Amino acid sequence: xxxxxxxxxxxxxxxxxxxxxxxxxxxxxxxxxxxxxxxxxxxxxxxxxxxxxxxxxxxxxxxxxxxxxxxxxxxxxxxxxxxxxxxxxxxxxxxxxxxxxxxxxxxxxxxxxxxxxxxxxxxxxxxxxxxxxxxxxxxxxxxxxxxxxxxxxxxxxxxxxxxxxxxxxxxxxxxxxxxxxxxxxxxxxxxxxxxxxxxxxxxxxxxxxxxxxxxxxxxxxxxxxxxxxxxxxxxxxxxxxxxxxxxxxxxxxxxxxxxxxxxxxxxxxxxxxxxxxxxxxxxxxxxxxxxxxxxxxxxxxxxxxxxxxxxxxxxxxxxxxxxxxxxxxxxxxxxxxxxxxxxxxxxxxxxxxxxxxxxxxxxxxxxxxxxxxxxxxxxxxxxxxxxxxxxxxxxxxxxxxxxxxxxxxxxxxxxxxxxxxxxxxxxxxxxxxxxxxxxxxxxxxxxxxxxxxxxxxxxxxxxxxxxxxxxxxxxxxxxxxxxxxxxxxxxxxxxxxxxxxxxxxxxxxxxxxxxxxxxxxxxxxxxxxxxxxxxxxxxxxxxxxxxxxxxxxxxxxxxxxxxxxxxxxxxxxxxxxxxxxxxxxxxxxxxxxxxxxxxxxxxxxxxxxxxxxxxxxxxxxxxxxxxxxxxxxxxxxxxxxxxxxxxxxxxxxxxxxxxxxxxxxxxxxxxxxxxxxxxxxxxxxxxxxxxxxxxxxxxxxxxxxxxxxxxxxxxxxxxxxxxxxxxxxxxxxxxxxxxxxxxxxxxxxxxxxxxxxxxxxxxxxxxxxxxxxxxxxxxxxxxxxxxxxxxxxxxxxxxxxxxxxxxxxxxxx
Amino acid sequence: xxxxxxxxxxxxxxxxxxxxxxxxxxxxxxxxxxxxxxxxxxxxxxxxxxxxxxxxxxxxxxxxxxxxxxxxxxxxxxxxxxxxxxxxxxxxxxxxxxxxxxxxxxxxxxxxxxxx
Numbered sequence: 027x028x029x030x031x032x033x034x035x036x037x038x039x040x041x042x043x044x045x046x047x048x049x050x051x052x053x054x055x056x057x058x059x060x061x062x063x064x065x066x067x068x069x070x071x072x073x074x075x076x077x078x079x080x081x082x083x084x085x086x087x088x089x090x091x092x093x094x095x096x097x098x099x100x101x102x103x104x105x106x107x108x109x110x111x112x113x114x115x116x117x118x119x120x121x122x123x124x125x126x127x128x129x130x131x132x133x134x135x136x137x138x139x140x141x142x143x144x145x146x147x148x149x150x151x152x153x154x155x156x157x158x159x160x161x162x163x164x165x166x167x168x169x170x171x172x173x174x175x176x177x178x179x180x181x182x183x184x185x186x187x188x189x190x191x192x193x194x195x196x197x198x199x200x201x202x203x204x205x206x207x208x209x210x211x212x213x214x215x216x217x218x219x220x221x222x223x224x225x226x227x228x229x230x231x232x233x234x235x236x237x238x239x240x241x242x243x244x245x246x247x248x249x250x251x252x253x254x255x256x257x258x259x260x261x262x263x264x265x266x267x268x269x270x271x272x273x274x275x276x277x278x279x280x281x282x283x284x285x286x287x288x289x290x291x292x293x294x295x296x297x298x299x300x301x302x303x304x305x306x307x308x309x310x311x312x313x314x315x316x317x318x319x320x321x322x323x324x325x326x327x328x329x330x331x332x333x334x335x336x337x338x339x340x341x342x343x344x345x346x347x348x349x350x351x352x353x354x355x356x357x358x359x360x361x362x363x364x365x366x367x368x369x370x371x372x373x374x375x376x377x378x379x380x381x382x383x384x385x386x387x388x389x390x391x392x393x394x395x396x397x398x399x400x401x402x403x404x405x406x407x408x409x410x411x412x413x414x415x416x417x418x419x420x421x422x423x424x425x426x427x428x429x430x431x432x433x434x435x436x437x438x439x440x441x442x443x444x445x446x447x448x449x450x451x452x453x454x455x456x457x458x459x460x461x462x463x464x465x466x467x468x469x470x471x472x473x474x475x476x477x478x479x480x481x482x483x484x485x486x487x488x489x490x491x492x493x494x495x496x497x498x499x500x501x502x503x504x505x506x507x508x509x510x511x512x513x514x515x516x517x518x519x520x521x522x523x524x525x526x527x528x529x530x531x532x533x534x535x536x537x538x539x540x541x542x543x544x545x546x547x548x549x550x551x552x553x554x555x556x557x558x559x560x561x562x563x564x565x566x567x568x569x570x571x572x573x574x575x576x577x578x579x580x581x582x583x584x585x586x587x588x589x590x591x592x593x594x595x596x597x598x599x600x601x602x603x604x605x606x607x608x609x610x611x612x613x614x615x616x617x618x619x620x621x622x623x624x625x626x627x628x629x630x631x632x633x634x635x636x637x638x639x640x641x642x643x644x645x646x647x648x649x650x651x652x653x654x655x656x657x658x659x660x661x662x663x664x665x666x667x668x669x670x671x672x673x674x675x676x677x678x679x680x681x682x683x684x685x686x687x688x689x690x691x692x693x694x695x696x697x698x699x700x701x702x703x704x705x706x707x708x709x710x711x712x713x714x715x716x717x718x719x720x721x722x723x724x725x726x727x728x729x730x731x732x733x734x735x736x737x738x739x740x741x742x743x744x745x746x747x748x749x750x751x752x753x754x755x756x757x758x759x760x761x762x763x764x765x766x767x768x769x770x771x772x773x774x775x776x777x778x779x780x781x782x783x784x785x786x787x788x789x790x791x792x793x794x795x796x797x798x799x800x801x802x803x804x805x806x807x808x809x810x811x812x813x814x815x816x817x818x819x820x821x822x823x824x825x826x827x828x829x830x831x832x833x834x835x836x837x838x839x
Numbered sequence: 840x841x842x843x844x845x846x847x848x849x850x851x852x853x854x855x856x857x858x859x860x861x862x863x864x865x866x867x868x869x870x871x872x873x874x875x876x877x878x879x880x881x882x883x884x885x886x887x888x889x890x891x892x893x894x895x896x897x898x899x900x901x902x903x904x905x906x907x908x909x910x911x912x913x914x915x916x917x918x919x920x921x922x923x924x925x926x927x928x929x930x931x932x933x934x935x936x937x938x939x940x941x942x943x944x945x946x947x948x949x950x951x952x953x954x955x
Contacts, residue, residue: 052922096947148912430851465923475923476923478909479911545900546876546901547858547875547876547900547901548900549898549900549901549903549905550898550900550905550912552911553898554898554899571856573856573859573899574858574898575898576898576907577897577898577907578907581896585893585896585907587890587908589891589893589896605894615884616851740910769886785881830854830855830859830861834861834863834864834869835850835854835855835861835862835863835872836849836850836863836864837863837864837866838847838863838864838865838866838944839866
């Protein structure tokens with residue numbers, strides 16, 4: 027069968043990204059023809075500023091060279107402008123007479139720079155800043171000409187001005203408003219930017235409206251409405267861009283400001299798709315790269331007839347690509363009567379930060395000087411995170427909230443190439459930059475896949491995003507807000523969970539079938555999540571799918587780097603007996619356990635055990651009454667305690683006994699991520715309860731209950747949930763909090779980020795203020811425990827469960 | 840020495856759980872034998888090309904296994920790491936006759952010869 031024909035008009039970033047995505051999913055589906063009006067392959071337009079400034083050369087920014095088109099069987103007509111579309115005959119016609127038939131047509135015609143219609147705007151020497159040709163013109167002009175005037179003090183204009191200044195020209199920026207980048211910056215930030223650029227020697231004429239461009243044969247100067255005049259040998263118009271819709275309009279496709287497309291990027295003619303700066307989607311047009319890439323992904327899926335994604339619009343942020351001047355802005359940074367602004371201004375250090383909040387959620391941010399936390403604010407904004415817990419520290423940045431592992435390094439630009447960014451995988455800044463440039467990466471996911479940076483604990487994510495932004499330039503912005511659970515589905519964690527609940531789904535296969543999973547048996551990311559959601563939602567009905575569990579939870583021991591396992595028996599509340607210790611000692615000797623160690627959670631760890639030995643070891647431990655400590659699972663770990671009032675001269679309550687009661691109640695429960703508890707017998711807090719997921723601190727009149735603490739990568743001190751009087755209340759609140767976490771948090775989300783995401787207020791409302799809801803949660807927790815509290819070690823020690831896990835299929839001599 | 844350019848019977852399909860794996864111990868190192876959800880059988884050297892993690896302990900989905908140590912995905916039919924990771928665990932030819940599995944094992948310079 028003959029392949030269908032796909033024609034792309036526009037050899038720019040959006041269209042080519044769509045083709046690249048398409049080649050990944052359906053490489054054999056189409057015969058592809060590309061028309062481009064420029065004489066090159068596809069290049070990274072957002073890096074034209076560094077080329078102009080002399081920091082990069084053209085080959086550095088080429089994305090796909092001509093051999094690439096050939097290798098992928100794509101016909102490229104470069105230097106070939108399409109001037110007509112015959113939609114009835116389904117073919118496109120180029121100015122030079124070239125034609126191509128299509129079954130599907132993709133328009134990615136980009137945008138045109140806007141030329142203000144004043145007398146003289148067509149004089150030689152008046153140019154725009156849009157493509158490589160403009161950059162070449164500017165570079166050669168800078169060699170022979172003296173005075174450059176840039177009209178437009180926005181992002182593009184300032185980048186042009188900076189580049190021309192770097193090239194040695196005398197540069198004046200003319201701007202209509204009194205504030206530079208007034209669409210992205212407030213007065214203070216615009217003023218600071220103004221001063222920084224002035225220090226570099228760029229001159230400014232603000233509040234100046236151009237009346238005409240003067241000159242006889244070529245440009246000689248610019249005259250303004252107020253009568254002022256300035257000399258000019260070169261005028262760069264950078265006042266904005268307009269979607270390039272001429273071709274679409276001429277072909278009868280419905281356009282407003284841009285070519286109108288729906289959520290699948292189709293125009294009014296269903297055979298014709300459009301992506302990029304030329305489209306108008308839900309009344310929005312976009313001029314940044316991140317939204318274009320989101321569109322490309324959706325469009326390619328529909329071209330490949332996968333038909334699963336929808337484009338629902340993008341939230342964007344801006345960053346100026348002028349080396350050495352850091353400016354960031356996102357969202358609504360001006361605010362109104364309903365918002366509050368938090369501002370930090372340090373003129374001496376050249377730092378200004380402003381975050382606009384509404385109901386404790388970020389609406390927008392603007393920053394100058396220190397923009398390292400831009401990506402973080404942007405993420406908080408997109409996710410609608412309640413920042414009340416840390417709003418007093420918000421402006422000091424994420425590093426200030428405590429990140430172990432990279433010593434507070436935050437000025438990415440000044441970081442040495444050898445500086446370690448990802449402490450987990452040992453990835454340095456230089457390697458990340460190299461991968462971004464060399465492998466043409468654009469997203470955080472790309473960088474994670476290629477370098478492993480930020481793919482383990484995630485604490486360096488902000489830094490990696492900064493490096494991406496710095497390397498790619500300002501148009502980089504982070505991934506879309508609602509992330510799918512994994513690559514097998516378009517549904518988010520929350521949506522999958524809701525479906526499991528609403529449709530009463532009780533098996534992984536059923537979920538995958540009902541929600542149209544793309545891979546028939548999922549992947550290593552979604553299967554454990556689905557298994558957890560199912561057992562947490564329907565504890566009485568769902569059969570635990572062990573093949574969908576990570577190895578640790580499948581064999582109830584913790585895999586170590588050499589493939590051996592570690593065994594941690596439970597010690598209720600950290601209390602043990604000589605008999606238990608003797609049993610552990612005997613096991614360690616009998617099985618020649620290489621190492622015996624006390625864990626961070628006050629338990630004893632036997633390390634270096636071979637898998638085949640596990641059932642026998644569990645059998646021996648079981649004889650002494652020792653059961654699984656679940657030190658390996660996304661589960662209740664240990665309840666750490668101090669000795670409390672039984673022995674300690676300061677203790678005010680029996681914390682040890684309280685800890686034992688809590689551990690007896692909670693053990694065996696599966697949770698979205700590991701869950702640690704502690705009970706301290708007095709406010710001296712020797713059990714360190716205020717960095718636990720659930721911490722109890724005894725006071726003279728009862729117990730303080732703390733939640734959402736974390737001692738890990740990012741230390742987070744707990745929030746005080748409430749104070750209660752009796753041990754029974756402690757248990758009820760603990761069970762209710764656990765159940766709320768189990769029902770509402772996303773898989774692999776610790777309590778600390780969960781509490782920050784949903785806000786303490788919601789948790790207090792359900793657990794403290796509403797006794798009925800608390801009791802219902804507590805009852806559901808106790809009910810689920812009926813099915814969870816079975817010692818997995820005992821089951822396996824008797825060789826009755828999962829025997830195949832522990833013996834080889836065959837031994838070959 | 841049983842290891843001679845020969846098909847070695849290792850057991851029945853049902854001995855391996857679906858979406859699971861079992862280990863064959865040999866003097867030259869472990870072999871992981873996988874069974875997919877659709878009852879296909881594959882055999883790889885039980886060492887991830889990344890840091891030597893035991894692939895037999897990973898989660899099996901489709902025709903890949905995810906290494907338990909650092910989440911590399913390895914294609915079951917070839918032993919190749921799924922891009923962008925690079926490396927190969929090496930695979931062994933598998934034959935199924937009447938529900939019984941055999942592996943083709945051969946020696947090369949005192950090592951198990953794998954196909955990459």
